[in-house]
Amino acid sequence: MARRIARAAPLAAKWRKFAEERCAEKGERLTPARLAVYAELLAHNQPLSAYELIAVLEQRQERKIAPLTVYRHLDFLMRTGLVHRLQSAHTYLPCDHPDHAHESQFLLCSSCGHVDEVESRGLETLLSQIADEHGFRPDNAVVEIRGLCGSCAVSAQT
Ligand SMILES: [Zn+2]
Numbered sequence: 001m002a003r004r005i006a007r008a009a010p011l012a013a014k015w016r017k018f019a020e021e022r023c024a025e026k027g028e029r030l031t032p033a034r035l036a037v038y039a040e041l042l043a044h045n046q047p048l049s050a051y052e053l054i055a056v057l058e059q060r061q062e063r064k065i066a067p068l069t070v071y072r073h074l075d076f077l078m079r080t081g082l083v084h085r086l087q088s089a090h091t092y093l094p095c096d097h098p099d100h101a102h103e104s105q106f107l108l109c110s111s112c113g114h115v116d117e118v119e120s121r122g123l124e125t126l127l128s129q130i131a132d133e134h135g136f137r138p139d140n141a142v143v144e145i146r147g148l149c150g151s152c153a154v155s156a157q158t
């Protein structure tokens, strides 16, 4: 009997459901390759750069993967709102709450690399007010705040 190779990282049912819903909404097809990229990002606690992602996918699938293919899958996942891109770090991370559309706000720890996705309606309102006052039409408003996460801040003090 041939040994079965795990082609994709395990994906919890709730994330698969989110993925199916977002794709159906956009009329996009959730292919196994797209799903594999999504599952891989979810399997990591930290955001991955495209090259880190390609490396782990190649290792898991035991074959070479064209970077362009992975970039296309990432574009797709961002389009559907399942994945966000951290502009300052050029890394990708799965959305924490893909059940609804939202602007992205992130707290990035410079010490351990942990990223918290937060959602503040108040901040979104404020940002659109500021844009309005300047007659500015924003395409996207990503807020990335760098610093120390709760546990790194505590250990920095001791
Ligand atoms: Zn999100």
Ligand SMILES: [Zn+2]
Pocket (backbone or CB within 6 Å): 109, 110, 111, 112, 113, 114, 148, 149, 150, 151, 152, 153
């Ligand atoms: Zn930290």
